[in-house]
Amino acid sequence: xxxxxxxxxxxxxxxxxxxxxxxxxxxxxxxxxxxxxxxxxxxxxxxxxxxxxxxxxxxxxxxxxxxxxxxxxxxxxxxxxxxxxxxxxxxxxxxxxxxxxxxxxxxxxxxxxxxxxxxxxxxxxxxxxxxxxxxxxxxxxxxxxxxxxxxxxxxxxxxxxxxxxxxxxxxxxxxxxxxxxxxxxxxxxxxxxxxxxxxxxxxxxxxxxxxxxxxxxxxxxxxxxxxxxxxxxxxxxxxxxx
Ligand code: PGA
Numbered sequence: 001x002x003x004x005x006x007x008x009x010x011x012x013x014x015x016x017x018x019x020x021x022x023x024x025x026x027x028x029x030x031x032x033x034x035x036x037x038x039x040x041x042x043x044x045x046x047x048x049x050x051x052x053x054x055x056x057x058x059x060x061x062x063x064x065x066x067x068x069x070x071x072x073x074x075x076x077x078x079x080x081x082x083x084x085x086x087x088x089x090x091x092x093x094x095x096x097x098x099x100x101x102x103x104x105x106x107x108x109x110x111x112x113x114x115x116x117x118x119x120x121x122x123x124x125x126x127x128x129x130x131x132x133x134x135x136x137x138x139x140x141x142x143x144x145x146x147x148x149x150x151x152x153x154x155x156x157x158x159x160x161x162x163x164x165x166x167x168x169x170x171x172x173x174x175x176x177x178x179x180x181x182x183x184x185x186x187x188x189x190x191x192x193x194x195x196x197x198x199x200x201x202x203x204x205x206x207x208x209x210x211x212x213x214x215x216x217x218x219x220x221x222x223x224x225x226x227x228x229x230x231x232x233x234x235x236x237x238x239x240x241x242x
Contacts, residue, residue: 009042132206148184153180202233
């Protein structure tokens with residue numbers, strides 16, 4: 001695990017993009033593992049800027065997103081499909097048919113989850129972008145998720161729903177109770193993982209991920225066993241590392 005400490009959010013985004021750009025320029029048909037949330041938005045802006053400058057093309061790339069809420073219409077502004085379209089896909093030349101987000105509306109969620117894992121297995125992720133939850137979750141793999149899990153439906157912890165209420169009029173009751181997420185085993189199959197962390201709310205999780213025991217109580221700690229992980233944390237998120 002390589003850890004880069006950045007001074008602030010913008011520098012975190014830039015350092016993460018520099019590492020990602022190597023893959024984007026060397027592999028025009030790369031498979032990108034993408035994440036939602038506030039943390040990767042700055043990185044996505046840098047991807048869009050370079051695309052607009054003609055430096056990178058996403059025409060032949062495929063994307064696989066980590067997760068989606070269950071039961072939220074895809075047209076809802078806070079669905080992760082809407083988030084990805086608005087923050088990245090609408091602004092680059094990726095073929096929308098090659099962008100994949102788990103189906104939170106599938107009639108048979110288990111079957112759809114198994115198909116998502118099969119798709120990911122057939123399209124190995126070249127670079128996986130991750131955020132981290134205050135409780136150490138990656139994707140929506142909450143504490144206690146087995147390290148050998150594949151795509152599955154998860155009941156969100158109250159703390160996670162509280163953290164995400166800011167996107168739902170600050171009303172926790174409007175935050176969906178369940179989500180479907182790529183499993184830890186699927187995430188660990190990625191060839192290269194870049195985890196971004198910003199803000200003091202992530203400091204404890206970042207410390208446990210890097211310095212704690214590898215244990216299902218902190219899902220991100222599994223990354224200690226991956227051969228190619230870059231963590232980019234801003235000063236506040238890296239607070240307990242020094
Ligand atoms: P955030 O979410 O980027 O909005 O902080 C990260 C996460 O929960 O994985």
